[in-house]
Amino acid sequence: MHRRDRASRGLLAVTGVSAGPDRRCSAGTHLGSRVQQRSHPPREASPGNPELAPELTLEINTLSEELTSLVSQLAPSLLAVPGCGALTAARILGETAGIDRFKSKDAYARHNGTAPLPVWSASHARHRLSRTGNRQLNAAIHRIALTQAHWHPPARAMMARRKASGDSGLEALRILKRRLSDVVYAALQADIIT
Secondary structure (H helix, E strand, O other): OOHHHHHHHHHHHHHOOOOOOOOOOOHHHHHHHHHHHHOOOOOOOOOOOHHHHHHHHHHHHHHHHHHHHHHHHHOHHHHOOOOOOHHHHHHHHHHHOOHHHOOOHHHHHHHHOOOOEEEEEOOEEEEEOOOOOOHHHHHHHHHHHHHHHHHOHHHHHHHHHHHHOOOOHHHHHHHHHHHHHHHHHHHHHHHHHO
8 A cells, every 4th residue: 555545544534534536635734724624713913903912911921920930949050050041941841851861961962962073174173063962952052052152251251262262153152052061961960959
């Protein structure tokens, strides 16, 4: 049986929608249209409806306060890291899913994609940014790194030292992200103990 036929039969069994006589449509196309049929109409949040803005702002503020409260209970050490706000800390907590499953800070760095990859060009060995790992976790660490690179004096000094020694700005940022991965790992370990 062809893969598309199996997808069509599975689609028919799950949603009750047939792929049609030509069977050239994918299951994803039909599921997408099925979701559009079943979804609720969007709330009227447009420039023409300004009275909804205060209600949405209140809802956002309430959720933000609730999230900050929960994160401050679960990870106070992580919130103490300069540049790490409640939303970033919540993302790190959710994506890490338990720091005790990593045997070392290096394993955690490999998981979040900040472990450097060696690259050789002729006789010059250097490291480049890893494109593997959990990209959401990497993005959270990247936000902390950018904040620290702009506002945190020790991070700014480290970036200046690396640039003075011949590293590019991206290489210096990669090194900062790797060090921040170790800081985040230590903060999460400290939060388990407390």
